[in-house]
Amino acid sequence: MAEEIVVPINCDLDIVTARQKARAMAAEIGFQTIDLTLIATAVSELARNIVHYARNGQIELRAINNRNGKRGLMVIARDEGPGIPNISRALQDGYSTSGSLGLGLPGARRLMDEFEIVSDTSSGTTITARKWLGSL
Amino acid sequence: MEVPILKQGEFLIATIQAALTDNDLRAFRSALFEYVMRSRARGIIIDVTALDVLDSFGTRTLSEIALMSRLRGAETVIVGVQPEVAFAMVQLGLTLEGVTTALDLEEGLAHLNRKPKRLDT
Numbered sequence: 032m033a034e035e036i037v038v039p040i041n042c043d044l045d046i047v048t049a050r051q052k053a054r055a056m057a058a059e060i061g062f063q064t065i066d067l068t069l070i071a072t073a074v075s076e077l078a079r080n081i082v083h084y085a086r087n088g089q090i091e092l093r094a095i096n097n098r099n100g101k102r103g104l105m106v107i108a109r110d111e112g113p114g115i116p117n118i119s120r121a122l123q124d125g126y127s128t129s130g131s132l133g134l135g136l137p138g139a140r141r142l143m144d145e146f147e148i149v150s151d152t153s154s155g156t157t158i159t160a161r162k163w164l165g166s167l
Numbered sequence: 168m169e170v171p172i173l174k175q176g177e178f179l180i181a182t183i184q185a186a187l188t189d190n191d192l193r194a195f196r197s198a199l200f201e202y203v204m205r206s207r208a209r210g211i212i213i214d215v216t217a218l219d220v221l222d223s224f225g226t227r228t229l230s231e232i233a234l235m236s237r238l239r240g241a242e243t244v245i246v247g248v249q250p251e252v253a254f255a256m257v258q259l260g261l262t263l264e265g266v267t268t269a270l271d272l273e274e275g276l277a278h279l280n281r282k283p284k285r286l287d288t
Contacts, residue, residue: 079223134260
């Protein structure tokens with residue numbers, strides 16, 4: 032199994048590719064149907080944010096283990112876009128600067144087990160999310 | 168990936184057959200709405216059985232179709248939302264506002280058939 036996959040995100044077709052690759056990798060790790068859909072949906076939102084706000088970036092998918100040997104999937108969404116000026120607001124349901132529903136980021140956070148955002152207006156945004164096997 | 172739209176009596180039936188990109192979804196919305204205008208349909212069924220993800224953009228597009236069609240007197244019924252997709256949508260905080268849902272095509276048609284017919288048809 033590939034331990035790491037990088038999906039370049041440059042257009043809306045890449046959003047579909049990213050979520051399909053995430054689903055496939057999560058299935059190989061051993062995630063079941065519901066989790067596969069949660070992961071694919073979260074990756075879809077993260078990839079769309081890249082296309083929407085930064086235009087270009089990438090989604091990295093990694094098979095990971097924690098200290099107790101638990102398996103999981105790490106998703107890193109990286110872009111060098113304009114950055115998120117106010118992360119806590121961006122994580123509020125219904126807050127959007129683009130006329131969208133404003134559920135992408137807070138929603139993606141709910142779909143995953145761990146979620147971190149590092150962003151500044153000069154170097155862009157990196158969102159790291161993890162989902163652990165059997166943690167539902 | 169184009170979504171086929173079939174006319175069956177007063178209803179339109181659109182079956183999404185594979186994952187759609189955002190642009191595919193926008194094209195589908197336009198095509199369907201044009202069809203609604205032309206055909207005087209009073210009901211639309213969108214079958215999403217084949218969709219493994221309904222994220223915020225997909226949900227918003229379906230809601231927009233339903234709201235626009237309602238202004239033309241046509242009701243939209245979404246059928247075939249998979250259980251795990253429904254679960255993910257709830258976690259995301261998504262609601263299909265203004266949209267009727269039914270389990271499958273058969274129930275969707277049954278629902279639309281219960282509605283009063285247009286006067287001139």
